[in-house]
Amino acid sequence: MTKNLSIKSLRKAASGMTLALLAACTTAVSAAPIVMYRDAGCGCCLKWADHAEKGMDRTITVKDEANMRARKTALGVPPMLASCHTAVIDGYVIEGHVPAADIKRLLETRPAGVKGLAVAGMPIGSPGMEYQNQTQAYQVIAFGTEAPRVFASYN
Missing domain, CATH: 3.40.30.10 (Glutaredoxin)
Incomplete structure (x- = not known):
């Protein structure tokens, strides 16, 4: 159960980082x-x-x-x-x-x-x-x- 929880945590963290990167890219494009x-x-x-x-x-x-x-x-x-x-x-x-x-x-x-x-x-x-x-x-x-x-x- 600990393994599943840490995998879920990693997936959540990765999703959050992906969204943050996408937001940063969008801001960079709009400020071109x-x-x-x-x-x-x-x-x-x-x-x-x-x-x-x-x-x-x-x-x-x-x-x-x-x-x-x-x-x-x-x-x-x-x-x-x-x-x-x-x-x-x-x-x-x-x-x-x-x-x-x-x-x-x-x-x-x-x-x-x-x-x-x-x-x-x-x-x-x-x-x-x-x-x-x-x-x-x-x-x-x-x-x-x-x-x-x-x-x-x-x-």
Whole structure:
């Protein structure tokens, strides 16, 4: 009976340690940094990075990229959705001035067929493109294995 009790105790301890390790791994994944590629001369990219860091409570690693077109092509950004900077987070591609709230929703819902989100161009009033309280309407587009579709709209 003592053997059974110690085996049960060991199994319980092993189960507890497994759960603790899984929780630690989950926390590590959710805190994964964002890597942002940008042209070294672009200042709005750094403003977007500040917005995303604060809005997502994650660190952003900024990498200056000499050939942004090649980087975007390698990451699968559709040319019609291109902007000034491209970020990668948890396997998703974030193109341009996508609000942090939309990135959070993407990471929470993980919709099938979506490889990333994009805000094409540099619309005034989008995160990092704030200017004298002016705004342009813009859309956040989900892209991936299916046709691009609207993920969020801003007026």
